[in-house]
Amino acid sequence: MGDAQTPHREYIIEATDLRKSFGGVVALGGASLAVRPGTIHALVGENGAGKSTALGAIAGRLQVDSGSISIAGHDTTRITPRAAQALGVAAIYQELTIVPGLSACANVHLGHTPIRGGFLEESTMRRRFKDVCARVGVSIPPDARAGDLSVADQQMLEIMRALESRAQIILLDEPTSSLVQAERENLFRIMRDLQSDGVTMVLVSHNLAEVLAISDEITVFRNGLTVTTATSDQWTRDGLLEAMLGRAAPDLLASHRATQPVNARDFVRIEDLHVPGILEGISTEARHGEILGIAGLVGSGRTTLLRALGGLEPSARGRLLINGTRVRWPRSARQARRLGFALVPEDRKGQGLLMHMTSRENVGISSLRAFSLAGFVRRRKMTREVREAVKTFALDTSRLEQPVRNLSGGNQQKVLLARWQLAKPKVLLADEPTRGIDVGAKASILASLRDFANDGATVIVVSSELEELTVLADRVVVLAHGRLVDDFRAGTDGVSADRMLSAAFAE
Amino acid sequence: MTTKPDTAPDAVAVEPSAPEVERDTPRARRVVKLALRYGMVWALIVLVIVSVYVYPTFLTVANLRNMWSQNAALGIISVGMTLVIIGGGFDLSVGSVYGLGAVAYATLSSQSLGVDLLIVVLIGAAAGLVNGLIITRMKVNPFIATLATSSVFLGIAYVWSKNGPVSVQPGFGGLGLGTIAGMPISGLITVVVFLAGGIMLSRTIFGQGIYAVGGSAEAARLAGLRVSLVRCATYVIVGALAAFAGSIDTSRLGTAQADQGQTLPLLAITVVILGGTALMGGEGAMWRTVVGLLIVGILTNLFDSLAINTAVQLLVQGAVLVVAVSFDNLVRSAPLGRRKS
Numbered sequence: 051m052g053d054a055q056t057p058h059r060e061y062i063i064e065a066t067d068l069r070k071s072f073g074g075v076v077a078l079g080g081a082s083l084a085v086r087p088g089t090i091h092a093l094v095g096e097n098g099a100g101k102s103t104a105l106g107a108i109a110g111r112l113q114v115d116s117g118s119i120s121i122a123g124h125d126t127t128r129i130t131p132r133a134a135q136a137l138g139v140a141a142i143y144q145e146l147t148i149v150p151g152l153s154a155c156a157n158v159h160l161g162h163t164p165i166r167g168g169f170l171e172e173s174t175m176r177r178r179f180k181d182v183c184a185r186v187g188v189s190i191p192p193d194a195r196a197g198d199l200s201v202a203d204q205q206m207l208e209i210m211r212a213l214e215s216r217a218q219i220i221l222l223d224e225p226t227s228s229l230v231q232a233e234r235e236n237l238f239r240i241m242r243d244l245q246s247d248g249v250t251m252v253l254v255s256h257n258l259a260e261v262l263a264i265s266d267e268i269t270v271f272r273n274g275l276t277v278t279t280a281t282s283d284q285w286t287r288d289g290l291l292e293a294m295l296g297r298a299a300p301d302l303l304a305s306h307r308a309t310q311p312v313n314a315r316d317f318v319r320i321e322d323l324h325v326p327g328i329l330e331g332i333s334t335e336a337r338h339g340e341i342l343g344i345a346g347l348v349g350s351g352r353t354t355l356l357r358a359l360g361g362l363e364p365s366a367r368g369r370l371l372i373n374g375t376r377v378r379w380p381r382s383a384r385q386a387r388r389l390g391f392a393l394v395p396e397d398r399k400g401q402g403l404l405m406h407m408t409s410r411e412n413v414g415i416s417s418l419r420a421f422s423l424a425g426f427v428r429r430r431k432m433t434r435e436v437r438e439a440v441k442t443f444a445l446d447t448s449r450l451e452q453p454v455r456n457l458s459g460g461n462q463q464k465v466l467l468a469r470w471q472l473a474k475p476k477v478l479l480a481d482e483p484t485r486g487i488d489v490g491a492k493a494s495i496l497a498s499l500r501d502f503a504n505d506g507a508t509v510i511v512v513s514s515e516l517e518e519l520t521v522l523a524d525r526v527v528v529l530a531h532g533r534l535v536d537d538f539r540a541g542t543d544g545v546s547a548d549r550m551l552s553a554a555f556a557e
Numbered sequence: 558m559t560t561k562p563d564t565a566p567d568a569v570a571v572e573p574s575a576p577e578v579e580r581d582t583p584r585a586r587r588v589v590k591l592a593l594r595y596g597m598v599w600a601l602i603v604l605v606i607v608s609v610y611v612y613p614t615f616l617t618v619a620n621l622r623n624m625w626s627q628n629a630a631l632g633i634i635s636v637g638m639t640l641v642i643i644g645g646g647f648d649l650s651v652g653s654v655y656g657l658g659a660v661a662y663a664t665l666s667s668q669s670l671g672v673d674l675l676i677v678v679l680i681g682a683a684a685g686l687v688n689g690l691i692i693t694r695m696k697v698n699p700f701i702a703t704l705a706t707s708s709v710f711l712g713i714a715y716v717w718s719k720n721g722p723v724s725v726q727p728g729f730g731g732l733g734l735g736t737i738a739g740m741p742i743s744g745l746i747t748v749v750v751f752l753a754g755g756i757m758l759s760r761t762i763f764g765q766g767i768y769a770v771g772g773s774a775e776a777a778r779l780a781g782l783r784v785s786l787v788r789c790a791t792y793v794i795v796g797a798l799a800a801f802a803g804s805i806d807t808s809r810l811g812t813a814q815a816d817q818g819q820t821l822p823l824l825a826i827t828v829v830i831l832g833g834t835a836l837m838g839g840e841g842a843m844w845r846t847v848v849g850l851l852i853v854g855i856l857t858n859l860f861d862s863l864a865i866n867t868a869v870q871l872l873v874q875g876a877v878l879v880v881a882v883s884f885d886n887l888v889r890s891a892p893l894g895r896r897k898s
Contacts (some may be wrong), residue, residue: 111779135781147779151772151839152765160769161780169760211780 059123062087062219062250063108068117070103072456077103079150079274080115085267090241090251092261092282095271095294096491101254105221106272108252109141110134128444135161140217142225148204150197155179157196158210180288182210187236201228201396202348209237220244222264223254227486230347231551238264252343256487258287270294308515318477320359323368328354329532332368334476338527341499341509343523345516345550350529352512353396356479359510360393361386372476390476392416394466394483396512398459402466405455409445409465410436412454416473439472440464442501444494460491467498476505477508516547528553562837596884604855609668618739620858625744626733626809628854630655630802631824632747636754637795638825639846643758644691644791645771645838650703651799651825652708654684655818658800660714663723663813670729677804678797684710684794689789702706707822714815715834721810721877743805750798755843767791772839827874828853831881853877 063085070078076102083090093101106112108119110129117198119127121137131141148157155175156163157271164171164178179192188206190199196207205228211221226234241251242266255261261268262282270293277293323332329351334344336455346352358366370379372389374451380386383393395401413436414421421432436446443464449457454465463483470478484492499522503509513519519526528536528550535551592599608615634651641648658677665673670763684706691702735742758764766787769777778784807813834841834847856877860870 109779131779132781132783133671141779143779145775146774149769149772149776149780149839151835156765156768160765160777161782163760163762163765168762168767174761510842 062443064117092265099271101276138211138218141221155192319371321369343519343526346529351532392470392475394480396481410450439468460487592695604725608850626741629743629747633802636829640791644767647699652706652818652821653707654799655803656714658803659807659813660718681800682797691790693785
């Protein structure tokens with residue numbers, strides 16, 4: 051397979067001195083990369099280090115300002131995604147590239163649809179869809195509208211699309227960030243199969259344990275430059291971290307557990323919460339200064355629980371008590387805000403941030419009343435307080451006046467958290483707060499969640515990263531199929547990933 | 558759901574998608590879902606029943622044949638408009654291109670019919686290509702681009718027709734007036750155009766490209782589709798069809814006037830949206846446009862036969878469009894499927 055294309059070439063992908071900036075922000079400042087055929091090559095680095103930009107340039111998603119790229123001997127510096135595919139390159143992107151209105155089956159075949167005489171071969175499409183589903187170990191109805199599927203299923207569709215294209219080079223940008231453990235392992239099994247068929251893969255991932263386990267070679271990016279490339283057996287986790295950060299690594303998984311005794315009085319009490327079709331009779335509580343973790347598989351109802359508290363599930367029924375006083379269940383985001391709930395959604399770009407507005411405006415938007423006098427925004431006061439708020443998040447204040455869409459994922463999340471830091475919610479609801487965020491920023495985001503709790507707020511966190519909940523949560527509830535199946539405290543029971551997993555998979 | 562750790566991936570994948578919705582959706586909600594999805598079909602059935610009741614001659618052969626040929630031009634344009642709207646675009650210039658086609662057909666009616674029609678269709682396609690290029694190359698918003706070209710095309714049609722009606726030469730009326738086995742030729746052509754458009758949209762790679770481009774242009778680009786080409790092609794098709802529709806009506810009416818199609822863009826968009834095709838693109842179907850066309854056609858027929866004046870007709874037309882679009886929003890925001898856990 052692919053031998054004709056790669057006759058004893060030492061490198062199948064060669065990128066030299068790539069430079070690219072977005073609106074004055076340098077994403078790549080002269081990065082170089084060489085990938086050997088038939089290997090799994092990982093790119094690691096902090097957010098904004100340039101990994102995804104480099105991958106995008108190779109796939110033709112974006113074009114570099116200068117530098118050169120070649121794939122299997124062809125100059126592909128100014129290639130389009132279509133031309134890259136013709137060369138046998140498939141890409142799986144961090145941003146989900148699924149067409150929501152098309153069926154799952156059509157999405158998998160998009161770009162290389164089987165046709166005969168100009169007409170789609172529906173039966174072939176279905177058969178191949180079933181086959182590739184079986185191969186990746188999922189069962190998605192072929193006619194399901196892709197936009198109605200979960201993020202994880204959409205991610206699987208993208209992976210299936212790359213497999214279907216029979217590409218010789220597959221570029222994977224954070225393919226596992228929305229997948230649960232079993233799906234990740236499945237993906238890695240497939241990657242090893244592909245490798246034995248001679249397929250070359252380039253993987254961008256924040257999960258260093260994964261990277262060390264699966265890849266043959268690892269290239270470290272820092273500030274738009276490639277620092278080093280070495281075979282995986284020469285790397286250790288700490289070594290990678292040090293190369294990524296350019297300094298000794300902070301202890302990422304240092305405990306972020308409560309330093310102060312948690313106020314024993316419960317603050318938020320949920321009784322018998324129902325959301326038709328999704329949640330059935332959830333009862334739990336969270337205390338002042340406590341971090342409550344919610345674990346469970348994708349589809350277990352975790353996100354819905356947070357959304358219900360955030361006022362975004364109008365069909366939610368249940369009793370809600372705040373400090374022992376019964377309140378009406380919030381039916382809109384505005385009502386939820388009045389009660390002191392603030393939601394940091396998983397989909398930061400779509401639901402959290404106003405992408406075209408500046409960071410300053412995004413931070414200040416929920417506290418405008420505090421800066422205003424008779425309806426007029428006092429700009430100076432706003433700027434001052436926003437600066438103060440972002441300081442705690444190590445966000446560069448010179449970036450405040452730039453549109454928030456120019457920031458990296460980690461910095462965008464910091465902007466969202468700074469917004470609530472300023473608005474001082476009583477309950478902070480965070481959905482996958484570190485999804486797609488690199489290690490350096492991850493640690494500071496976990497620390498800031500703890501800060502919210504230390505300031506007296508109640509923090510409720512949904513996360514697929516079980517290790518994260520292990521170090522962060524004072525208490526964990528596990529959901530499965532819309533029911534609460536386990537509930538335990540860090541202090542007395544010990545929070546362990548094993549216990550969360552077995553509860554999540556138990557029937 | 559029987560979930561054991563070893564079958565976990567299946568359970569994980571299946572749960573948030575369709576089966577879960579099916580399992581837990583109460584019957585009442587499923588009925589609502591069906592009612593919304595096929596809402597306009599029910600509306601059409603009600604409209605037919607009402608028409609039969611208030612207008613006894615509604616179901617006569619003469620009336621049906623009349624309706625069929627009167628709506629041929631609108632139907633043909635709506636086929637093209639369906640493609641453009643599903644592809645995420647919009648075309649306000651179809652009325653002017655229709656006028657251009659009408660004037661061209663009347664002016665040219667001297668050579669053979671086939672050559673005439675070919676030239677008319679090419680003129681329409683060229684006008685569509687201009688729209689397509691302005692939208693895809695110069696990145697002008699389709700609304701503004703076609704609003705502007707609409708004015709340009711109308712101007713050309715005025716100049717060409719010397720600001721007056723152009724009569725069709727004898728022998729060129731068959732297209733609009735002729736019948737085959739009692740059925741109007743123009744009506745039969747409309748059916749053929751609908752069938753061809755429907756098959757192209759649902760069964761070909763180009764049709765799938767239209768859905769993909771309209772649903773998410775960036776996703777389509779990254780999947781290797783030629784987004785600009787697909788977009789541009791929808792404008793070329795609607796242009797060709799609009800000019801063709803112009804010649805059919807000219808043939809039927811015997812004269813052509815440059816500005817005779819100025820209400821068509823609004824009507825064609827109403828037809829498409831009324832059927833339930835998404836205004837924002839990416840979703841819809843050709844059968845929906847058939848439903849929309851029948852509703853608009855029957856409404857117009859009803860008004861004409863009841864001798865309701867034009868002012869009221871315009872008023873109702875506008876109101877129907879507003880209702881259709883708000884209904885479109887309602888259907889799309891209704892919790893028909895669960896997006897996430």
